[in-house]
Amino acid sequence: MKKKALIFGVTGQDGSLLTRLLLKKNYEVHGVKRRSSSFNTGRIDDIFKKEGNKTFFLHFGDLTDALNIQALIAKIKPNEIYNLGAQSHVKVSFDTPEYTANADAIGTLRILESIRAAGLSKKIKFYQASTSEMFGNSKKSQNENTPFHPESPYGTAKLFSYWITRNYRSAYGMFASNGILFNHEGEYRGETFLTRKVTIGVARIFLRKSKYITLGNLNAKRDWGDAQDYVEGMYKILQHKNSGDFVLATGKTYSVRQFIENAFDCINIKIKWRGKGLNEVGYDSKNTKRVLVKIDKKYFRPNEVNHLLGSYRKAKKILKWEPKITFKKMIKKMVLNDINLQKKSNL
Numbered sequence: 001m002k003k004k005a006l007i008f009g010v011t012g013q014d015g016s017l018l019t020r021l022l023l024k025k026n027y028e029v030h031g032v033k034r035r036s037s038s039f040n041t042g043r044i045d046d047i048f049k050k051e052g053n054k055t056f057f058l059h060f061g062d063l064t065d066a067l068n069i070q071a072l073i074a075k076i077k078p079n080e081i082y083n084l085g086a087q088s089h090v091k092v093s094f095d096t097p098e099y100t101a102n103a104d105a106i107g108t109l110r111i112l113e114s115i116r117a118a119g120l121s122k123k124i125k126f127y128q129a130s131t132s133e134m135f136g137n138s139k140k141s142q143n144e145n146t147p148f149h150p151e152s153p154y155g156t157a158k159l160f161s162y163w164i165t166r167n168y169r170s171a172y173g174m175f176a177s178n179g180i181l182f183n184h185e186g187e188y189r190g191e192t193f194l195t196r197k198v199t200i201g202v203a204r205i206f207l208r209k210s211k212y213i214t215l216g217n218l219n220a221k222r223d224w225g226d227a228q229d230y231v232e233g234m235y236k237i238l239q240h241k242n243s244g245d246f247v248l249a250t251g252k253t254y255s256v257r258q259f260i261e262n263a264f265d266c267i268n269i270k271i272k273w274r275g276k277g278l279n280e281v282g283y284d285s286k287n288t289k290r291v292l293v294k295i296d297k298k299y300f301r302p303n304e305v306n307h308l309l310g311s312y313r314k315a316k317k318i319l320k321w322e323p324k325i326t327f328k329k330m331i332k333k334m335v336l337n338d339i340n341l342q343k344k345s346n347l
């Protein structure tokens with residue numbers, strides 16, 4: 001018998017990569033997609049073409065719809081549920097705080113209660129996509145014991161989900177685990193997150209389709225890993241004999257400014273900086289008049305998390321998980337992919 005997995009957020013970056021991984025491991029994969037007025041399955045269309053309705057099944061649903069979640073879980077009776085669905089953009093969570101709380105916090109509760117209501121508490125393993133955003137501006141390096149202090153509606157909603165997952169584990173003996181993942185990126189990353197926005201911008205500048213990129217805070221630091229490594233970590237978390245909470249990170253941190261410099265490096269441009277605050281610009285070191293990065297205050301957040309750096313010691317020791325893809329290699333991969341995509345696009 002094949003194992004069955006149900007993925008909320010199957011159309012997203014991580015959902016699409018996890019689907020590929022689980023199919024390779026001989027799972028039957030069920031994914032929940034939202035109804036939208038235009039296509040939202042671009043990241044999984046190729047999988048559906050190959051595997052659709054044989055080993056890969058898509059169901060309409062939404063984390064804000066309890067009846068739908070109950071019906072799906074009772075019908076599919078999966079062995080594993082991965083809750084990767086979320087309004088995942090930190091800046092947008094300040095504009096849509098109630099919706100973010102509904103989907104990212106109560107959505108998790110809806111899944112857990114549906115498992116319980118179906119009498120499947122001891123049969124289903126549950127993975128919750130927790131985040132380093134729950135730490136906020138905490139101390140220098142963060143691990144599973146670091147106190148939480150979220151700085152956004154997104155981080156706060158995710159903290160509810162983290163705790164409700166732990167509550168269901170201790171109250172009902174459910175196998176319910178949190179992966180506390182630091183930023184992870186790649187070719188499937190959404191276009192409005194910093195890394196992808198930069199690699200698309202660099203690709204367009206290389207192809208002479210754009211002159212510059214407009215960004216916000218250049219000084220924040222993130223622990224950036226590659227999403228491919230992180231979905232393998234999610235899988236390992238659910239295969240471990242006990243449920244628990246695990247940080248997945250790289251143990252290295254870089255500023256937004258360093259990410260930009262490395263991305264331009266891939267097209268042989270060395271970026272130099274001049275000016276201060278909103279007037280700062282990044283320019284081509286070979287041509288001081290060629291401004292390639294500008295700042296706009298609309299990309300700043302009401303609250304910022306300035307520094308994230310994770311320790312993945314527990315995951316390494318217990319799960320034998322380690323990130324493999326380096327910061328530089330990940331950026332190069334993303335830039336090359338975006339150059340190829342931009343060559344094909346008429347925009």
Ligand code: NAP
Nearest residue numbers: 009011012013014062063084085086088103129131183184
């Ligand atoms: P993503 O690309 O934004 O994907 C989010 C997924 O959730 C998409 O499939 C989206 O559907 C779906 N979704 C959004 N609202 C929903 C709703 N109300 N009901 C059902 N599905 C909904 O995010 P990601 O980068 O893959 O991240 C996966 C998960 O890990 C998220 O929960 C995120 O918060 C968390 N996380 C991410 C990172 C990171 O660095 N990537 C780090 C830590 C934690 P549409 O395609 O229709 O929008």
Ligand code: F7E
Nearest residue numbers: 088090131132133182183192193194195215216217220299
């Ligand atoms: O911002 C700065 C911004 O939006 C990274 C999500 O996956 O990881 C992600 O959240 C940094 C921030 O990711 C722009 O202010 C500057 O300091 O790519 P981001 P995030 O906020 O770290 C965590 C772990 C998650 O869980 C989330 O789901 O870059 N920044 N200028 C900018 N950011 C964006 N998006 N756009 C800019 O123009």
